[in-house]
Amino acid sequence: MQEAMINRAKELMADGTVSRVIGWKRGEFAYDITPAVFETAEEIDSDFVCDDFTAANVSKYLIKESRKEGRILAFLKPCDTYSFNQLIKEHRIIRENVYVIGIPGGPKLDAEKLKARGITGILGVRNEKGTLHIDTVYGEETMPMFEAILGKCENCKSTKHVVYDELMGEEGEVIADSGRFDRVAELENMTAQQRFEFWREQLSKCIRCNACRNVCPACSCENCVFDNPDSGISNKAAADSFEENNFHIIRAFHVAGRCTDCGECSRVCPQNIPLHLLNRKFIKDINELYGEYQAGEDTTSRAPLTNYNADEDCEPSIVHERGAE
Amino acid sequence: MDNNLKEQILRSSGVNVLKCMRCGKCSGTCPSYDEMEYHPHQFVYMVEKGDIQKLMESESIYKCLTCFACVERCPRNVEPAKVVEAVRLAAIRQQGNNHLTPVQIPGMLDEDLPQQAIVTAFRKYTK
């Protein structure tokens, strides 16, 4: 696939369809693949990577990139297309300036899960019939593929591309039984005390590195409220349990109805806080209370929080009525 | 004493007599009106005044059929029948104040009297 992508990118560059390409390149290690913009065929040839570790969502970069001179080619996985579409809806990306090629998605691999098995010095990975053959500086190791799947790919909601100019590989479909709300439901069934303890344990790990915010395609404000001294809630370091809670509640609230559940927040969290659960809680609530809604699915529908149903909307007391206890 | 009694009547009936606006619809609607010395609206008013002893001593408390017409039609939801009932209960709860004793029964019996009526009367008029 990587080969085909490189060839197609060079073709489109050569015929003048695009002037730049956003994709990925290798970082320090084989498994830290980072988004990158390529401006020449040579750069593409030497650095372009798309492999099992290529999980990053490049949609957010297109806010800036689509406003630059010339057209840019973007390779988008199914989950990335939802983010892309949502940003189109919010008038953040200039659609005409992006040429989208839909590429197959995951499941992608989580290097942390490899390391957890004691596999270090990773040089590369081959996936053969569900078994990973990992080439390391200490020789080859193997492990079952399903044990190394990246968290955000475990409950994939859709392998369908909601927007593209051309498609590489086969088109997938929306996965209705992804089970992505199972963990949320599990938490909902705990007692409030248990939930409180769970989240204290998780959120107290937060170091306020802002990685979740910076990677999130929905958190794309020109100026984040937490960086704005006039907002009244700006803060840099979380010095108190309140601030840990506050930051994540407000962040989840600001992206509610806009979050496409791409899972990048949890992927990049250096403290492994399952932040996506907060977003999924909102998505689950919205689906249950206001009808099924998938952000990014289209570019015209009204988001659930900027919409209402005068007669059918529930009262907030529903929160008090349902749930454990 | 009467104040305690008033409290008791108010509590056991669950009626707020202050809601009465003195329209008299209860008495206007009461099928036992002519049998009664004190009428439904008077029950409400006299309980409000605390004038309860007179009600307890009156035969009126046994004349109420508990048909609830007054309850149904009261525009203010005062429920006079419940007041009557509460006064009656206060009366028969006192020692020896049963309104009906088994020895009275044979004299009352006739062909048309349903058995159920006797059972009901015992429930209503005895402790």
Added chain:
Amino acid sequence: MQVNDNNFEPVIVAFCCNWCSYAGADLSGTNRLNYPTNVKIIRVPCSCRVNPMFILRAFQRGADGVIICGCHPGDCHYTSGNYYARRRITLLYSMLDFLGIERDRTRLEWVSAAEGAKFAATMESFTEQVKALGPNRRLEDLRCRKQ
């Protein structure tokens, strides 16, 4: 700090929309309907002006309960503000509950300008409810605690 439940006087912040609920609160005053002093009212133009940040801020600074009052659905002065508020507040409450923060510390009520009695009764019952929960500890900023 030892908390004696009988003496616990919660701090309760009430956000009232200018057109219905604030007028309803005024009416309960005009009718001399008593409700606990714990309740302090902040006037906002509409329930849809209440930002979730305000609610969190109140808890941060040591509020023990936050209640939001707006016009009844269909009666919003701005036609639709309370409908948006209803969704936002529902989701916020749900999230607070998800984080294990006592769900009974928060409430949304519809109080019209004519419902002085309802306003007083609502404040009475909400204060009782929050009193029963005890002080807010789960969403408080310890640095803001009174010495």
Added chain:
Amino acid sequence: MQRIGVFVCHCGTNIAATVDVKAVAEALGHEPGVVISQDYQYMCSESGQNLVKDAIKEHNLSGIVICSCSPRMHENTFRKAAAAAGLNPYLVEIANIREQCSWIHRDIATATEKAIILGKAAVAKVHLNTPLTSMESPVVKRALVIGGGIAGIQTALDIAEAGFDVDIVEKEATIGGKMAQIDKTFPTLDCAACILTPKMVEASQNEKIHIYAFSEVEAVKGFVGNFTVKIKRKARYVDEVKCTGCGACIEKCPMKKVPNEFNMGLDNRHAVYIPFAQAVPKIATIDPNYCMMLKNGKCGLCSKVCAAGAIDYKQQDSFIEEKYGAIVVATGFNPIKLDKYDEFSYNTCPDVVTSLELERLMNAAGPNGGTLLRPSDKSHPHTIVFVQCVGSRCSDEKGKPYCSKICCMYTAKHAMLIRDKYPDTEVYVFYIDVRTPGKNFDEFYRRAVEQYNVHYIKGMVGKVTPKSDGKIDVQASDLLSNEQLHIDADMVVLAAAIEPDKTARPLATMLTTQMDTNDFFTEAHPKLRPVESATAGIFLSGACQGPKDIPETVAQGSAAAAKAIGLLCKNSITCNPCVAHSDELMCNGCSSCEKVRPYGAITYSDKEFRMPDRTIAVRRVASVNPAVCQGCGACTVACPSGAMDLSGFSNSQIMAEVDAICK
């Protein structure tokens, strides 16, 4: 550095009795930025206002806090005082320590403590207040009156008299309303038609008045001075312009068995009809529920006889849109349905009628040509029983909790008219209380008793039972003689409670005005602003605001007109400056705010921004039209970046209040 003045009002003893005002002034004097803190007997009085004005000048104040009654009472008073002293009026904050403190609490210590906290919150807020300047918005010089009863007619005539165009929207085929159905009016007993119909004609002939009869308000947009109203003109199946009201169609219409609403269903009309002889506009209307041509395409007689060619079976509902500066609501009332009062046998016995039905039975244009006859057998009734308060003063769900106000008087009128015309008829009136406040009202009622010998009995009717001999048994209590009565009556007349028209509730939603729990429109202030709604530019006329008799309705109709004229006289009105504004540097252009805006005040445009790296970037940003924005604040919460904020209720101001309360 802020220089804030705090002024604590005693409001006589209203505040001072439960709040230690001196302690409040003392405590607030220590708040940061407060340079003067005073208390005074009546801050809203002229000397109180002077105290504030002098302090502003003397201490060069940058903001003031008044601890007093609700801002709904006197915010404007103090804003004006501040402006007079050269301080921007929006640098005034009110701490509500009367309605929300002294009046609801009894313990001085806790009430004082609360008053101090409320004062601190206001001080914290005023620190962040900014001077605001009001925008001007033009006023459309045209008024809309919704409802064409006597209230609406009076209002329209008065507005037209002042030289402004005014439209009346009436849902029925004719204007006139309830008054057109009434026979005589109390307390003078002059004929209703004689005083109403000239006014109806006057309205129809006034060049400034346009009557949209058989029409309904469909949608209302906009705000004071600039409402856009969509009016539905219901299909009459008759061309309004061509129809001359000659009545030829009615004569020929074979469908004669349609219950006549104007006569309360006591007789019949044709499928094509003019409600009554003096109807305005006098135009025929075809009832599609009964017209055979419209139902199954067979007939067409009316079309054949219409010389003007006005019949149009294909007519459809049409819609017009018009702009108005002011709207007057005059939707009126109806008697309640008595279905739930089985005890009065209203549904089962034709000789048990409501008072409005009695009006028609006695009216010369009514079903019996003015002779009072029993509906059942057209015989002359010899005993008539009136029952007062049917459904009024009821705390159950069957009736209404309020006094309907007009029944005592019209019942006295009915009793008197009957005794006058038919002296052989005995008339009984069962009452709970006789309420006759009003000029010459009690004298009127006493005449019924003393001069006309009407039997007034204190007590309520419990049960009305039709008997096999055609008589009606009325069982009632006589509370003064403490007995239960049975009266053999020929007719029973029920004074049914009145309720607001059913169209009022959806209309209130469209107009964003408030209603009370009984669906009466709520006035802006129960005493001081009785004909204005709380929504600017919407005025209330007649019984839609509460039960009223004709003199009161006319008075209020004129009062509402005066208020509307006051508004229409202005070329422009000052807008509330507490509106949203967008910080373009922070705006993402995401359109979230646009989705929740109720008035369409937010628009987007592409703007160039100089970036930190000296490049120019074009970004889509929101901007708010301050003349259109009404300041609800929905957009401020929808905005994820916090670029939207609301002047006067900014994020930081509200958070400052929160902090002050929680501290």
